[in-house]
Amino acid sequence: MPQGQPSVVPKDGLTTRQRRNRPLVLVHTGIGKGKSTAAFGLALRAWNQGWPIGVFQFVKSAKWKVGEENALKVLGASEQGGSVDWHKMGEGWSWIQRAPAEGETTNEDKAREGWEQVKRDLAAERYKLYVLDEFAYPLHWGWIDVEEVVAVLRDRPGTQHVVITGRNAPQPLLDFADLVTDMSKVKHPMDAGQKGQRGIEW
């Protein structure tokens, strides 16, 4: 694709360099394939820039994304690009310091704990790219308040880019985001009875 040109030059008093380094919030939503896949593809660029990357998976799943996870961990350990921390819900958030409560914590609790960690990392400017994978779901389900998320993202310090994926991203998040792509399903093999395939679906 030829390099894009801005369709307007804003009167915001910023230089081109400042505009080039503005922290972005990107949302990949819609019912088609490629939302998470494109977010992990974006992480390859961030890695190549030497940026520290934090991945937060907000929906538990057994085998999905193991390819991306293994690849990004190998890249993060290669010392030829940025670092990669991979936080996975359902295997226990690694930062939980307290003893486990009576019985299991709920997925809702875990999602909230994940968001609390993201807030701490944003405040500490720990990463330069955050992949909040499937984060649209706990927002859509009302587990995490979208207005709070928008406020935290708006006030985040430094130059920290955030990519959020998942169906049904709530409108306040879409309104706030700098880039929104809707992945639409035109045709999918499962419509023709095709089962998920190793190497393609995970």
Next chain:
Amino acid sequence: MPQGQPSVVPKDGLTTRQRRNRPLVLVHTGIGKGKSTAAFGLALRAWNQGWPIGVFQFVKSAKWKVGEENALKVLGASEQGGSVDWHKMGEGWSWIQRAPAEGETTNEDKAREGWEQVKRDLAAERYKLYVLDEFAYPLHWGWIDVEEVVAVLRDRPGTQHVVITGRNAPQPLLDFADLVTDMSKVKHPMDAGQKGQRGIEW
């Protein structure tokens, strides 16, 4: 995302295992972001399966996708997953054996040469995943005949998956493909005068 279930079970006489290993043609089209990025994200899964991967970039560009290229080359050389061959148009297709003709070959020539190489590799079952990046453009421009492409893909031997990206993918290709995702632009920072950013756009 929870694992998908087929909406119908086809009466094609195939077992589930056979259906799981059917070679697929995937198309990422539309005017939004994420078409190529999702294709390279898919390559991470293929790499993790140990598959040989061939990337063919059909549109010359100076700095776009250097992040994906560097990352996939590091992965391919890591010996922890599949191999990665990266073929780039505009730097000269590496397989051109003949001496350079008088003057430069045209981009149209180069695109056709690229497609001829893809045909040879498909016939030889050289890769298990082909990323034909921006291949929709030479098809849309009429440089390469889409009916021939569909015929070659239909008759390809073995289990070889092919991902094709780019705007304006021609209808015969969409009709033939197993999976089509349309990336729609909902909102893009360039609309607000944002310039392309290092680590985000390339």
